Amino acid sequence: MAENFFDKAKEAAKNVSDKLKDTDNEKAKQASEQIDKFTGGSDNDKKEENKDER
Template sequence: MAENFFDKAKEAAKNVSDKLKETDNEKAKQASEQIDKFTGGSDKEENDNKDDDKK
């Protein structure tokens, strides 16, 4: 159940990141980059092996 919640949270963060990239605001774009670092990018493929990047 927690895993499903985590997947939904990551998907929501990716959607927010994609919306922020569409703006002209530089701070919004920087926030999008930070979200992408946490979620592994805004690509639609699941990258469960990205845990090494968090160390």
């Protein structure tokens, strides 16, 4: 049960991170980077990395 909660919290953090990246506010972008450090990056970052590898 704790693992399920952790996964949901991680997913929520990724969603917040993605929303912060779309802003023009520099502090919000920095906060997004900090969130990504704890969650392992957002899904958008992983998609971009896969594009670069091709």
